[in-house]
Amino acid sequence: MYVVTLLLPSCFLITLDLFSFLLPPQSTDRSSFKMTLILGYSVFLLIMNDLLPITGNTIPLINVFFSLCLVLMVTSLLETIFITNLLSNSSDFSPIPQWMRMLFLNCLGCLVCIPQRSKRPKSSEPETTNKYDVKPPKMGGPAEEDKALQELKSLSNILHTIRFEVEQQQKGNQSSEEWIQVGFIIDRLLFGIYIVFISVSFITIIIVWVNSSNQ
DSSP states (O other): OOOIIIHHHHHHHHHHHHHGGGOOOTTSSHHHHHHHHHHHHHHHHHGGGGOOOOOOSSSOOHHHHHHHHHHHHHHHHHHHHHHHHHHHHHGOOOOHHHHHIIIIIIIIIHTTOOOOOOOOOEEEEESOOOOOOOOOOOSSHHHHHHHHHHHHHHHHHHHHHHHHHHHHHHHHHHHHHHOOOOOOOHHHHHHHHHHHHHHHHHHHHHHHHHHHHHO
């Protein structure tokens, strides 16, 4: 009776929480889904509270199982909140440090099968020589030459300003993409740790349960 009414629903909810890692972390659907699971599991525990065995000073193993399931769900929700905040505010962060780039993008990225994205090729420096060997037009007098020279200087300053802004924007986009990739790597890594922890916890509880029932 306890297996059908208590254990199987808990295992189903934990399985749903595990597969919710497949949802895109940058959207709010995952966090809402996990919050719904926690709320449903809390209501389930309140309803099934009367079915739990009443013992003395010892804590029943089934209560430990339920507490472990609830802790796993809450931990999964906290991880989702952290990853969502990291992905949403990636453009506001400073450039990723070199040690973090080496640790996450190179080492952990290969471990969780998320390769580092290739960097965009840098734009070549403008040549100072006249590529097409076009000679400047001859001016009628010194006044016209001074006016044309001032216009060329003004145009050159504008072009340098535009180029500087474009380079800064490209650097910001590259930093944002690196932080987003770090978020995906952390999410995939915690997903693997979550699977291992659930497997070890369930196997341990099953072994303890079998040993206690045989005694």
